[in-house]
Amino acid sequence: MGGGTTVEQRWGQFYRYGPYTLLCVASLMAVLSAGLVGMSRGDGYAAGALVVAACTLQVWWGRTRPKVPVRSPAARVYYVLRTLIAFALCWCNPFFSIYAIVGYFDVGELLPRRLMRAGLLCTAATMAGSQSGGGMPPASLTNWAAFGALFALHSSLALVFGNLSDREAERTRHQSETITELERANTRLAQALEENAGLHAQLLLQAREAGVADERRRLAAEIHDTLAQGLTGIIAQLQAATSTADPSLAGEHLDRAAGLARHSLGEARRSVQNLVPAALEHDDLPGALGKTVTRWAERTGVRAEFTVTGSVEPLHDEVGATLLRIAQESLANTARHASATRAGVTLSYMDGEITLDVRDDGCGFDPAALPPPGGTGGFGLGGMRARAERVAGRVTVEAEPGLGTAVSARLPLVRRV
Structure with a gap:
């Protein structure tokens, strides 16, 4: 051999x-x-x-x-x-x-x-x-005595080695049983992994469906708060223009309808931009937020500052997109409702957590007086909270009438793999 x-x-x-x-x-x-x-x-x-x-x-x-x-x-x-x-x-x-x-x-x-x-x-x-x-x-008797002594010796050795053999056989049996049990455990583990893979796929599908549902609610809120109101105003202005015989008054109504149309188009573009944050395709989150704040300040005429604290780290795409959208929504609310003269956006990198704070010195409001989600005007803050909760974060709002508003989003710092 x-x-x-x-x-x-x-x-x-x-x-x-x-x-x-x-x-x-x-x-x-x-x-x-x-x-x-x-x-x-x-x-x-x-x-x-x-x-x-x-x-x-x-x-x-x-x-x-x-x-x-x-x-x-x-x-x-x-x-x-x-x-x-x-x-x-x-x-x-x-x-x-x-x-x-x-x-x-x-x-x-x-x-x-x-x-x-x-x-x-x-x-x-x-x-x-x-x-x-x-x-x-x-x-002879001497031979019998020798036989007895030798038999005792051989018997003792035979029994000792027999016991050792029994123990070895028992150990082998235990090893065989252990190997068999491990094989069964491996089989059960493989089955469990297959089941977990199926559950994981199902959870991913449910998460995707939940994300789609969240985005649909956001778009519904956007349409309700901006586009639907704008279209209603355009219709009202056009009806007023056609029902008057005064050409100058009709022209004013047409000008207002055109202004509402331009405003609604801008809101539609903003909604599409929020749906796919293209700003993050070419910049990291601080760069995208800085450009967003700068453009918002130029468009609204409100003085705005952007600050970054802590060590900048690459973030998971979903975390970055969530923070960018919350910042855009907060600034949009400031421009729409706050009548502010100053605004500040701070992005803070901390140990295991990242926070976004958006503050303004506007008119503020009473958080307890907000309408429930789904009513008119109540979609912005609810949408921001839903976005943060989807990535295990939270959004808090501090506001008082006449003392401005502060929106704070806290998310886990999930690094890009």
């Missing part, structure tokens, strides 16, 4: 070819020592017949062993017959104990656990008898 032969394969080779080898060595030693041990002609013939029987038994077992399981009834028959033949051979010549010793090695492969000690004791008796001198059975 090559270098990759395992221990189990080597033991399998020993169980198959070892008895032949030991029998040959024992037979050679018996022939050479026949005169020394006083082996008679009859003992020689008997030993020869037993060697042939042992070889025949080994050939039969070599053909049968691959076809039957470990510790099968056929294995027990083989072990018993081989032990009896070895005992008889040792009766003829003690050097046949070289062959009998094989009973120590493969008892675990051939006998069930409840019979292993009995098999080991039989082999121990054979070995002790052959080593006590005078052949089998012992010829």
Whole structure:
């Protein structure tokens, strides 16, 4: 066999070819020592017949062993017959104990656990008898004493090694059970991972649907607060223009309708811009916010300042988009309702958190008097809160009539991967 032969394969080779080898060595030693041990002609013939029987038994077992399981009834028959033949051979010549010793090695492969000690004791008796001198059975009291001492020694060793073998077998069984349990656990884990993957996909779909629903509510609020009111005003001005006979008054109504149309177009463009924050495609969040504040100040004529505190870090796209939209919505509310002369926007990078503060010195309002979400005029703050909550953040508003307004958004600082 090559270098990759395992221990189990080597033991399998020993169980198959070892008895032949030991029998040959024992037979050679018996022939050479026949005169020394006083082996008679009859003992020689008997030993020869037993060697042939042992070889025949080994050939039969070599053909049968691959076809039957470990510790099968056929294995027990083989072990018993081989032990009896070895005992008889040792009766003829003690050097046949070289062959009998094989009973120590493969008892675990051939006998069930409840019979292993009995098999080991039989082999121990054979070995002790052959080593006590005078052949089998012992010829004198001294030989019997030697036999008793040797049997005790062999039995003790056999039982010790048998216990060690039992422990090793038990440990192997536990390892096998542990491996089986781990395989089952891995199977259950794989199934759980598959289920989690399905749940994850479902949660992503639900989150996407929730995001779409949020965006639809925002657009509905935008349309209600700006475009619908603007279109209503345009219709009213056009009706007034067509119902008057005074050309100059009709022209004023047409001019107002055109102004409302331009304003509504600007609001529509702002809504589309808020839907897809293109400002973040080319700038980081501080850069995009700075440009937003500057353009807002130029458009409204309100003096505005933008400040960044802390160490700027790259943010997850959703966090950056949420803060930008909250800033745009807050500034839009300031321009629409506050009548402010100054505004300030501060972006603060802190440990694990990022905050956006938008302040103005406008007329302020009473937060308790706000209409519920869905009513007229109540969409801006509710939309900002919904955006922040979607990324595990929150929006707070501090305002008093005549003392201005401060909007603060606090979001977890999730870095871009």
